[in-house]
Amino acid sequence: MLIKLVGGKVYDPANNENGVIRDIFVQDGCIVSRPHDHSRIDETYDLNGKIVMAGAIDLHTHIGGGKVNIARAMLPEDHRQDILERSNLTRSCCGRAAPSTLATGYRYTEMGYTACFEPAVLPINARQAHMEMGDTPIVDKGGYALLGNDDFFLRMMAANEDQQLINDYVAWTLHAAKCIGIKVVNPGGISAFKFNQRKLDVDEEHSYYRLTPRQILKTLTRALHDLGVPHPLHVHASNLGVPGSDDSTLITMGAAEGLPIHITHIQFHSYGTEGDYKFSSGAARIAEAINKNSNVSVDVGQIMFGQTVTASGDNMSQHRNAHHANPKKWVVMDIECDAGCGVVPFKYRDKNFVNALQWAIGLEIFLLVQDPWRIFLTTDHPNGAPFTSYPHLIKLLMDKSFRKSVLSTIHADAIKMTTLGSIEREYSLYEIAIMTRAAPAKILGLSGHGHIGVGANADIVVYHTNDDPEIMFAKPLYVFKRGELVAKDGAIVKITLGDIHIVKPEFDGAIEKRLRAYFERYHTVNLDNFKISDDELSECGNGSRMTIHPCNKRPS
Amino acid sequence: MNKLASRNNITCPFCGLVCDDLSTSLINEKLEVTANGCSLSKLAFAQLSSVNASDLRPRVSGKPVGDNELGHAIAEAAGLLRGSAQPLFSGLMTDVSGMRAITSLADRCGAILDHPNSAALTRNLSVLQNSGWITTTFSEVKNRADLIVLVGTDAVTRFPRFFERLVWNKDHLFSEELKREIVYLGDIKNTQPGVAPNGRQPLVIPCNQEKLGEIMGALRCIATGKHIEATEIAGVSIQVLEKLISKLSNARYGVIVWAVADLDFPHAELTIQSLCELVKYLNKTTRTCGLPLGGNDSDLTANQVTTWQIGFSLPVSLANGRPSYDPHHFTTTSLLAQGAVDTLLWVSSYQAQRTPPATKIPSIVLGCAGMQFENEPDVFIPVATPGLDHSGHIFRSDTVVALPLRQLRTNSLPAVAHVIGALQKLL
Numbered sequence A: 001m002l003i004k005l006v007g008g009k010v011y012d013p014a015n016n017e018n019g020v021i022r023d024i025f026v027q028d029g030c031i032v033s034r035p036h037d038h039s040r041i042d043e044t045y046d047l048n049g050k051i052v053m054a055g056a057i058d059l060h061t062h063i064g065g066g067k068v069n070i071a072r073a074m075l076p077e078d079h080r081q082d083i084l085e086r087s088n089l090t091r092s093c094c095g096r097a098a099p100s101t102l103a104t105g106y107r108y109t110e111m112g113y114t115a116c117f118e119p120a121v122l123p124i125n126a127r128q129a130h131m132e133m134g135d136t137p138i139v140d141k142g143g144y145a146l147l148g149n150d151d152f153f154l155r156m157m158a159a160n161e162d163q164q165l166i167n168d169y170v171a172w173t174l175h176a177a178k179c180i181g182i183k184v185v186n187p188g189g190i191s192a193f194k195f196n197q198r199k200l201d202v203d204e205e206h207s208y209y210r211l212t213p214r215q216i217l218k219t220l221t222r223a224l225h226d227l228g229v230p231h232p233l234h235v236h237a238s239n240l241g242v243p244g245s246d247d248s249t250l251i252t253m254g255a256a257e258g259l260p261i262h263i264t265h266i267q268f269h270s271y272g273t274e275g276d277y278k279f280s281s282g283a284a285r286i287a288e289a290i291n292k293n294s295n296v297s298v299d300v301g302q303i304m305f306g307q308t309v310t311a312s313g314d315n316m317s318q319h320r321n322a323h324h325a326n327p328k329k330w331v332v333m334d335i336e337c338d339a340g341c342g343v344v345p346f347k348y349r350d351k352n353f354v355n356a357l358q359w360a361i362g363l364e365i366f367l368l369v370q371d372p373w374r375i376f377l378t379t380d381h382p383n384g385a386p387f388t389s390y391p392h393l394i395k396l397l398m399d400k401s402f403r404k405s406v407l408s409t410i411h412a413d414a415i416k417m418t419t420l421g422s423i424e425r426e427y428s429l430y431e432i433a434i435m436t437r438a439a440p441a442k443i444l445g446l447s448g449h450g451h452i453g454v455g456a457n458a459d460i461v462v463y464h465t466n467d468d469p470e471i472m473f474a475k476p477l478y479v480f481k482r483g484e485l486v487a488k489d490g491a492i493v494k495i496t497l498g499d500i501h502i503v504k505p506e507f508d509g510a511i512e513k514r515l516r517a518y519f520e521r522y523h524t525v526n527l528d529n530f531k532i533s534d535d536e537l538s539e540c541g542n543g544s545r546m547t548i549h550p551c552n553k554r555p556s
Numbered sequence B: 001m002n003k004l005a006s007r008n009n010i011t012c013p014f015c016g017l018v019c020d021d022l023s024t025s026l027i028n029e030k031l032e033v034t035a036n037g038c039s040l041s042k043l044a045f046a047q048l049s050s051v052n053a054s055d056l057r058p059r060v061s062g063k064p065v066g067d068n069e070l071g072h073a074i075a076e077a078a079g080l081l082r083g084s085a086q087p088l089f090s091g092l093m094t095d096v097s098g099m100r101a102i103t104s105l106a107d108r109c110g111a112i113l114d115h116p117n118s119a120a121l122t123r124n125l126s127v128l129q130n131s132g133w134i135t136t137t138f139s140e141v142k143n144r145a146d147l148i149v150l151v152g153t154d155a156v157t158r159f160p161r162f163f164e165r166l167v168w169n170k171d172h173l174f175s176e177e178l179k180r181e182i183v184y185l186g187d188i189k190n191t192q193p194g195v196a197p198n199g200r201q202p203l204v205i206p207c208n209q210e211k212l213g214e215i216m217g218a219l220r221c222i223a224t225g226k227h228i229e230a231t232e233i234a235g236v237s238i239q240v241l242e243k244l245i246s247k248l249s250n251a252r253y254g255v256i257v258w259a260v261a262d263l264d265f266p267h268a269e270l271t272i273q274s275l276c277e278l279v280k281y282l283n284k285t286t287r288t289c290g291l292p293l294g295g296n297d298s299d300l301t302a303n304q305v306t307t308w309q310i311g312f313s314l315p316v317s318l319a320n321g322r323p324s325y326d327p328h329h330f331t332t333t334s335l336l337a338q339g340a341v342d343t344l345l346w347v348s349s350y351q352a353q354r355t356p357p358a359t360k361i362p363s364i365v366l367g368c369a370g371m372q373f374e375n376e377p378d379v380f381i382p383v384a385t386p387g388l389d390h391s392g393h394i395f396r397s398d399t400v401v402a403l404p405l406r407q408l409r410t411n412s413l414p415a416v417a418h419v420i421g422a423l424q425k426l427l
């Protein structure tokens, strides 16, 4: 099957194409070079006047696993706002703040997203995360395994074990949980909460292990660097939501000591303590630090006004913020000497000073960070807002008059505390293509994604040209997944099953002997049942194909 | 065809603890638990081992189908569903892959999905949906808890190895010796397992189960420093309750256990809510967590899959291609009583005694081989048991851990997912 996409205007930053009008050829799910003139073209799409990009990639979206399912169970009233009726192709389910796996797959696809990464896979809960991802149709998936609050790791660090052994454990975890990266959430803080500590600054000691978050960050960034895992340590920093978190975020960046580090939903960690409300924007300082330190990448975690739910591994912060719950219900969990979670519904209001300023801070960061290759478009779905708000967010970035008009409607005191009104920058389509396609593929090590050069997976999105980016990005004309037309005019036309993306770094298997003894004494599952085999991954994933991305181990 | 086989580290699907350390042997086609079995697992393995060859045959209108005529029984079932205006899929005692197949078929048929334990599930879910909770999981309890308060449950009747696996373990991560205190509150059957290996007795505070809500309210008053006029609440002296609050406030990591199935009285959800609010309050200064026990009859497995795929929890209706959630109207009992459904599909693949409720409407049963019926269903298809006859996955009580189930023997019984999948192809 040879498909020809004719004459679209291509935005493909990975191949330096900025609005180039050209044809694209697709065969067997991949993009191929122009065939011989006599080749039979099976299907032709006339894309004259249309805009073409690679499938979008969301590198931080909570789409599956225990805490997401708690959020779903908790919010029937929210689901009722967004019922998806069954069609000949799609099944009945619900959406909005905590959409079902089916709704998640449909809605992402309809918006032109073809890959989504679940950022908080608790290793002990990885099987469920993979089952949920397996039940999320069409899009490709992958997860980041949580480390840095698990007893085994903290114990190794407290005993001053060799970095090499820690690297083995990190690699073992990636294999066991079948993930593509490692995330640390509130380094040491989730564990400290179980010992009744209520905050943990970057240089503050955990009361039991006598370790600081800085040491944990240093060790884990080093481990991923040594193992050659493409994605750097994914960091949900200390002090989420706390005024003054801008300081600890800057210290967190420094803890990587120049090694690559990705700081996630940085908006929630960019708050100062100035002004009448003792709550101010730290965006300028944060953006300056990002601009200066090329080892740092971030995603924003923009908030949008309206109802959502926050679902996080950071039970310490979620417990601290639980009194903001709206509606008034929340869940906090300690989990298996491994991790934790907290689920707190939130309603961000434009007339609330703090919420209004949070909104402005996120946009300030987007607009003040100069390099779109190191900043990614996220709402930390659903924590800042459901992912379905992305088209609106893109419009805020691309259209300064629209942005200013929205700014004028938020809490008056917040307007005074933000420089947003004086920022004239507008993102170009090319920059949007970088931050939603080329850059996330690059930072995750996905060679077949995020571009439309020869050899790439044929994950292609075709948009109508429209002066209003919100309309344009909400309903692409065509979405192709691996060369198959899966959505047309914002509606699903075919259901496929995406791949699951993982890494399998090399390591010394001797670590498992220690782990086995540890599991036998202290855990409540057998080590062999903690690990997910390749076959089991396929079973959990409903038959999803596993794509293993290469790691380049570095001598430590 | 079954040969002698001894297996270790076998996962047991017969209660919400989902222990994965059993040893089993297979001798003369009989499966036996040879190590780490409990009363429930031994009984269930024995029952599922004593089936006759004739029990393996599907029946249509009570008549066994011929050799290799499973397809005929499935076609009959498909015919019943095709003719149904409002089917009910209940039982749902299966594994993850069985549930995946069932939700898909339910979508196709516009069925209502319910589990026979849904009334109990709903008691917990309504607390989650109204105010929430702070909870913990098994390994945290095993390593961290220095005070365990069991409210309205002895734990062991439904979860026999609770104390053995989570409480009287020798090794703990965070202290050489953990001085664990046990408190029972309620009308408790069996407090003997709460006696420590060193002979230390549990504190037992007896009261009527229905009064636990009042006791929880009083405990919250005491915790928050409010004055109580009465000298006793529900027969329990205030001093005893004050002592309990002081224990909880001074515990390093207190755990309050409840088993929703044991809190089976009108408005028990308010008792659970009060318990959970007490836990939340205690966390203002110390660490205390709830530990909900459940997951028997794979009810949490059914609910997990339903919730992630559809968004709503059980019981849920997919009638007219729209999901809707009404936990009080969509229960099997109430739907059958009201005549609101016209066909029943009942799935019960773990225990032969979990039979469908009596009903006059056409019924299809996917059940354990050897299941006995008062009224023979229109179609009966004996199915494999996950964890004995095929591999699969089941969720533990804490809903965090999904454990793999393994195949221990071979026979001709088809898996639920297989039957349902074949059925859906005919619609």
Ligand SMILES: [Zn+2]
Pocket (backbone or CB within 6 Å): A060, A062, A119, A264, A265, A380, A383
């Ligand atoms: Zn997140």
